[in-house]
Amino acid sequence: MNRSTDLDSCARTALRLIGPDPANWVPDRQGIDHNVAIIGGGQTGCALAFALRRAGIGKVTVLDAAPDEQRAGIWLNAARMNLLRTPKTLPGPELGIPALSFQAWYEARHGQEAYTAIDRIRRTDWADYLSWYKRFLGINPRYQTRLDRIEPTGDHFKIHLQTPTGAVIETTRKIILATGFAGAGGRVIPDVLTAHLSPTCYAHTEDTIDFAALRGKTVGVIGAAASAFDAAGVALEHGAADVHLFARRDTIAAIPITRSRGFPGAYDNYHQLPNADRWHQAIRFFRAGSTPTTDAIERTVKYPNFHLHLSAPWTNATERGGKIESTVNGTTYRLDFVIAGTGYSGDLASRAELRDFTDQILLWRDRYTPPLAEQDEMLACYPYLGAGHEFLERTPGSSPMLQHIHVQNPAGFVSFGLPIGDVPSMKRDIPVIVGRISADLFQADLEVLRRRMTGDVAPDFSEALYRSAVR
Ligand SMILES: Cc1cc2nc3c(=O)[nH]c(=O)nc-3n(C[C@H](O)[C@H](O)[C@H](O)COP(=O)(O)OP(=O)(O)OC[C@H]3O[C@@H](n4cnc5c(N)ncnc54)[C@H](O)[C@@H]3O)c2cc1C
Numbered sequence: 001m002n003r004s005t006d007l008d009s010c011a012r013t014a015l016r017l018i019g020p021d022p023a024n025w026v027p028d029r030q031g032i033d034h035n036v037a038i039i040g041g042g043q044t045g046c047a048l049a050f051a052l053r054r055a056g057i058g059k060v061t062v063l064d065a066a067p068d069e070q071r072a073g074i075w076l077n078a079a080r081m082n083l084l085r086t087p088k089t090l091p092g093p094e095l096g097i098p099a100l101s102f103q104a105w106y107e108a109r110h111g112q113e114a115y116t117a118i119d120r121i122r123r124t125d126w127a128d129y130l131s132w133y134k135r136f137l138g139i140n141p142r143y144q145t146r147l148d149r150i151e152p153t154g155d156h157f158k159i160h161l162q163t164p165t166g167a168v169i170e171t172t173r174k175i176i177l178a179t180g181f182a183g184a185g186g187r188v189i190p191d192v193l194t195a196h197l198s199p200t201c202y203a204h205t206e207d208t209i210d211f212a213a214l215r216g217k218t219v220g221v222i223g224a225a226a227s228a229f230d231a232a233g234v235a236l237e238h239g240a241a242d243v244h245l246f247a248r249r250d251t252i253a254a255i256p257i258t259r260s261r262g263f264p265g266a267y268d269n270y271h272q273l274p275n276a277d278r279w280h281q282a283i284r285f286f287r288a289g290s291t292p293t294t295d296a297i298e299r300t301v302k303y304p305n306f307h308l309h310l311s312a313p314w315t316n317a318t319e320r321g322g323k324i325e326s327t328v329n330g331t332t333y334r335l336d337f338v339i340a341g342t343g344y345s346g347d348l349a350s351r352a353e354l355r356d357f358t359d360q361i362l363l364w365r366d367r368y369t370p371p372l373a374e375q376d377e378m379l380a381c382y383p384y385l386g387a388g389h390e391f392l393e394r395t396p397g398s399s400p401m402l403q404h405i406h407v408q409n410p411a412g413f414v415s416f417g418l419p420i421g422d423v424p425s426m427k428r429d430i431p432v433i434v435g436r437i438s439a440d441l442f443q444a445d446l447e448v449l450r451r452r453m454t455g456d457v458a459p460d461f462s463e464a465l466y467r468s469a470v471r
Pocket of ligand 1: 039040043074078083086147178179181353408
């Protein structure tokens with residue numbers, strides 16, 4: 001028996017010991033296709049699907065716009081680091097079942113010593129583990145299925161989908177947005193690029209980039225967080241002639257500011273903090289900046305043809321003679337390609353699927369006015385989420401269906417703190433979202449369920465079983 005077979009047998013035993021999946025208890029409703037539509041088939045969407053199944057909530061569909069499993073989620077796509085930032089010991093999608101954990105998966109394949117020896121998890125190992133997780137648990141996202149529009153209709157939603165066979169409309173009672181960074185607002189590409197350069201001159205780190213084509217070329221990278229350094233590292237490894245990384249700050253952000261609240265009490269109870277505390281934490285993070293990992297920096301600085309420019313914001317760009325030119329702090333750089341490692345915004349207004357009700361979603365700016373020294377327009381546009389990660393209405397009573405859209409992506413950053421959607425957030429957030437969905441569906445169907453709970457129950461045995469002993 002090989003190790004991989006061993007692993008599956010441990011995991012199968014674990015599932016057997018927790019008992020069969022409960023039957024779907026949610027009453028069917030005429031005209032409703034799904035009780036829950038999970039948008040996004042990355043790690044978050046798949047773990048949520050498993051948790052809903054264990055809560056006896058059936059008719060759950062998982063949709064993903066990506067062409068296939070390899071292209072879904074970030075791990076084999078936008079993520080280019082060698083090692084996960086997340087410590088290897090943090091719980092993830094196993095949701096409390098040790099045999100489904102990364103550690104169990106890894107040890108079964110490589111042995112306990114090998115697991116002890118790794119400091120952090122290799123990105124590609126994590127992707128392989130997630131692939132196994134989906135396959136083993138029979139979670140099958142519908143790929144090539146993009147959510148284009150959410151249309152609230154009475155007590156449910158119409159979801160407008162683009163599928164391989166064309167546009168279709170399905171109906172669902174609940175929606176979970178497990179759409180990752182891109183779904184939280186969209187990627188940020190500086191105006192200086194979009195306004196002055198043709199789209200073939202640049203890419204965002206989220207894009208598929210043909211790094212082989214950058215061999216022998218001079219590449220500019222704008223931004224200094226992890227994904228910028230990772231992109232620079234990959235370009236160098238693919239033989240770029242020179243890579244120039246331009247950072248706005250005068251030093252690279254090195255303080256992982258959220259670490260001071262990385263203990264369970266702060267993390268688990270974060271949503272109950274007063275608005276002022278949560279806002280202060282968000283501002284603190286924004287001002288400290290997102291830190292690249294040490295190994296992401298080491299990966300680049302070992303190359304003599306890597307050039308780091310600090311206090312070097314781009315203010316101009318032009319195309320001349322087949323090159324991209326930008327003058328930064330008095331020096332003109334001539335580049336073949338530019339990569340924007342400039343992150344993502346939390347601006348819901350840019351999400352087409354929310355257009356029917358974007359202006360009705362309660363935002364932080366509607367709920368909290370920070371002191372002058374802590375004001376920030378961008379943070380103010382983040383949604384002010386309820387305890388079940390649900391959207392709330394700006395005007396009470398105007399859009400009650402909003403509470404049936406649950407958000408588990410970085411749009412929840414100000415409400416729930418970082419990391420949201422990341423591996424460590426699963427332990428806290430998945431049970432909360434599933435608990436709320438269960439409660440809402442139960443309440444909504446109480447009449448039917450009450451009849452079920454007070455209905456006739458057949459006896460397990462008749463009096464004949466004990467009559468002979470009656471004296
Ligand atoms: C460069 C980088 C490095 C990171 N490193 C780490 C790390 O080390 N550790 C960590 O815990 N986290 C890390 N993260 C955070 C990371 O995004 C999450 O941990 C992880 O990807 C979250 O998984 P997810 O399923 O929530 O989102 P994603 O992996 O982003 O998946 C979202 C899915 O939603 C789909 N989707 C989006 N919109 C639609 C739509 N309208 N219709 C249908 N489908 C849609 C997408 O196709 C995608 O497959 C990193 C993020 C980035 C960008």
